[in-house]
Amino acid sequence: MNLNLFKTYVRVVETQNLSRTANEFGLSQPAITKQIQALEDIYGVLLLERSGRRLKTTEAGEALYHCAREIIKAIDKTDIIMEDVVESRRGYISLGASTIPGEYILPVLVKNFKDNNPSIRISMDIGDTERIFNKVAERELDIGVVGAWYNNRKVDGFQWVEDELVIALPDHHEMVLREKVHLSELASEKWVFRQKGSGTRKVAEELIAASGLKMDDINIYMEVGSTEAVLATVEAGMGISMVSEWAIQRLDPHRKIVSLSIADEGAQRYFYIIYPHQKKRRKSVLQFMEFLQNIKGN
Numbered sequence: 466m467n468l469n470l471f472k473t474y475v476r477v478v479e480t481q482n483l484s485r486t487a488n489e490f491g492l493s494q495p496a497i498t499k500q501i502q503a504l505e506d507i508y509g510v511l512l513l514e515r516s517g518r519r520l521k522t523t524e525a526g527e528a529l530y531h532c533a534r535e536i537i538k539a540i541d542k543t544d545i546i547m548e549d550v551v552e553s554r555r556g557y558i559s560l561g562a563s564t565i566p567g568e569y570i571l572p573v574l575v576k577n578f579k580d581n582n583p584s585i586r587i588s589m590d591i592g593d594t595e596r597i598f599n600k601v602a603e604r605e606l607d608i609g610v611v612g613a614w615y616n617n618r619k620v621d622g623f624q625w626v627e628d629e630l631v632i633a634l635p636d637h638h639e640m641v642l643r644e645k646v647h648l649s650e651l652a653s654e655k656w657v658f659r660q661k662g663s664g665t666r667k668v669a670e671e672l673i674a675a676s677g678l679k680m681d682d683i684n685i686y687m688e689v690g691s692t693e694a695v696l697a698t699v700e701a702g703m704g705i706s707m708v709s710e711w712a713i714q715r716l717d718p719h720r721k722i723v724s725l726s727i728a729d730e731g732a733q734r735y736f737y738i739i740y741p742h743q744k745k746r747r748k749s750v751l752q753f754m755e756f757l758q759n760i761k762g763n
Contacts, residue, residue, distance in 0.1 A: 651705065659692070
């Protein structure tokens with residue numbers, strides 16, 4: 466039995482209209498009529514009859530309608546169960562991350578997850594926060610981990626782990642013995658920034674504005690595309706920068722870079738777990754989201 470015949474029949478009964486059903490299924494009205502006639506030929510009984518402009522079921526038609534609905538529900542339930550079985554054995558997750566979580570936080574976590582779920586394949590796309598947000602919005606990625614929040618009706622998410630921006634200086638800088646510094650004290654310095662679109666750049670600009678400075682007051686000596694490039698540029702003595710504490714914590718102790726805390730309020734931020742605004746997700750994706758959410762509470 467062709468399941469599509471039952472689906473067409475159920476929808477015709479519910480709409481009481483052949484042309485409306487045809488439009489919903491993207492078929493012609495004669496094609497819908499043929500499907501109904503095919504069912505009537507199979508069971509050898511009239512299923513629908515005219516009542517003015519509308520169709521109504523005969524006694525046999527009403528019985529078939531309820532049976533057909535149960536058949537469709539059973540098939541849908543079977544599909545879900547089988548999808549869960551397949552996903553539990555061989556799932557796939559398309560993950561996106563901005564630079565800091567992608568390079569400094571997620572690798573260890575992905576390994577931990579894979580240790581317990583070896584059959585689930587994970588691919589990770591690393592880019593700036595804005596790019597990852599856009600790819601999640603277009604459902605090109607199942608999950609994103611980013612360093613700033615953008616309002617986008619196509620994206621849902623939640624705060625994840627905390628971070629703090631600190632000042633990175635070359636080790637010969639005159640302030641290296643300080644523990645904290647106000648941003649206003651650094652206005653005349655040469656600055657190295659991540660390129661626009663970076664979550665760190667977005668939060669840094671907001672922090673500078675909150676400190677009473679304007680971006681026009683800042684001497685942006687150079688813009689680069691990654692946190693590692695920022696650190697290398699600072700180490701070369703080309704300027705100072707605001708970077709994630711996660712990056713500083715993972716620095717080789719032999720690197721010629723020193724970090725200072727920012728005395729101004731607002732240096733703390735969160736990373737965010739983001740995902741497309743949709744009702745249904747694969748089991749493997751839900752598993753990984755739950756795994757990340759549990760990390761949040763640690």
